[in-house]
Amino acid sequence: MNDEFLKNMLKEYKPVKDNLIQILNEIQEHFGYVPKEAQQAVSEYLDIPMAEIYGVITFYSRFSLKPKGKYNISVCLGTACFVKGSQKIMDRLQERLKIGVGETTKDRKIFNRRNKMCRSMWFSTSIYCKW
Numbered sequence: 001m002n003d004e005f006l007k008n009m010l011k012e013y014k015p016v017k018d019n020l021i022q023i024l025n026e027i028q029e030h031f032g033y034v035p036k037e038a039q040q041a042v043s044e045y046l047d048i049p050m051a052e053i054y055g056v057i058t059f060y061s062r063f064s065l066k067p068k069g070k071y072n073i074s075v076c077l078g079t080a081c082f083v084k085g086s087q088k089i090m091d092r093l094q095e096r097l098k099i100g101v102g103e104t105t106k107d108r109k110i111f112n113r114r115n116k117m118c119r120s121m122w123f124s125t126s127i128y129c130k131w
């Protein structure tokens with residue numbers, strides 16, 4: 001990736017594996033996601049396999065492989081929320097926004113995702129938006 005930001009940012013970190021999360025954080029902040037070219041650059045710089053970097057990106061919900069929208073909507077599909085009807089809400093959101101899970105509206109304002117983490121909202125379905 002021939003990107004000045006990436007080259008300059010990587011120079012600020014020693015090429016050690018412990019810096020992976022912080023480097024990915026900076027990439028996520030700058031691009032709004034972690035592009036494949038940036039993953040490749042980090043892989044080469046830290047001498048970490050691409051599969052491992054992919055694993056970290058997909059493990060933490062903070063990171064995204066696709067550009068996120070300005071606003072993020074998460075819908076919990078855990079057991080308690082599912083019983084309360086969260087799948088119907090997710091289906092309705094997708095229908096109204098015309099996007100699937102992990103997708104962003106064409107105007108890049110809204111990003112829709114499935115929440116993997118239970119927030120123990122036993123009394124109602126857990127849906128949250130991040131502005």
Ligand code: FES
Nearest residue numbers: 076078081118119
């Ligand atoms: S199951 Fe949805 S918040 Fe716990």
